[in-house]
Amino acid sequence: MDTPPKIIVLDDEAELRNMLQRFLGLHGFEVRVCADSKRLDRYLQREPFDLLVLDLMMEPEDGLSVCRRLRAEGQTLPILMLTAKGDPVDKVVGLETGADDYLAKPFLPRELVARVRALLRRQKIASGDPVLSAQTIRFGDFRLDLGKQRLCRGGEPFEIHSAQMQLLSALGASPNRPVSRDNLIARTRGREHDALDRSIDVQVLRLRQIIEDDPSKPRFIKTVWGVGYMLLADLDS
Structure with a gap:
């Protein structure tokens, strides 16, 4: 039986963290949540994850800084960035920083799940894990x-x-x-x-x-x- 994809959520709003954990969990994902980048770093050091849902507007380290730092450290897991801003310039900056996709708040939970699944499919294709060995x-x-x-x-x-x-x-x-x-x-x-x-x-x-x-x-x-x-x-x- 396949293990469920593991997702980690970094958001400093407790209400949104809890909502994301419940909703993604109901759709078959294993979810960890954290409120700051230090806790995120500890999670990433302890276990592998398949995707990071990252809020843009946080303190003291915002989402752009977290994203930039993770990429500089060689972290390759897909990153879906959330933001309350609707300015397309923010989207461009986020993607250039290393995010893989972008979703503006407020969003429909179903759209979040669709974006997550699309990123996981893309990652699976791009990973090129061998499917044959002696053929x-x-x-x-x-x-x-x-x-x-x-x-x-x-x-x-x-x-x-x-x-x-x-x-x-x-x-x-x-x-x-x-x-x-x-x-x-x-x-x-x-x-x-x-x-x-x-x-x-x-x-x-x-x-x-x-x-x-x-x-x-x-x-x-x-x-x-x-x-x-x-x-x-x-x-x-």
């Missing part, structure tokens, strides 16, 4: 055995560099699903990497030059704008 996939004339880390073309072994095989296997383990750049870097080079590193784009280009008939119009390795890349492939029965 053979097909794309064009190529066959990739994920278990044996072996690539064939037209039935004959096709040798590629080990780094290219790692990248192809990372994409092939989640066929037909977008995989984020950060996830591809982590699965090919380990978790420690520069968040601004875009060398994976160069690696994808090199791989396209090997397996695509026309790298400028790729059939198999597709760019998913705003997310990363996706390998279009079929599974061997």
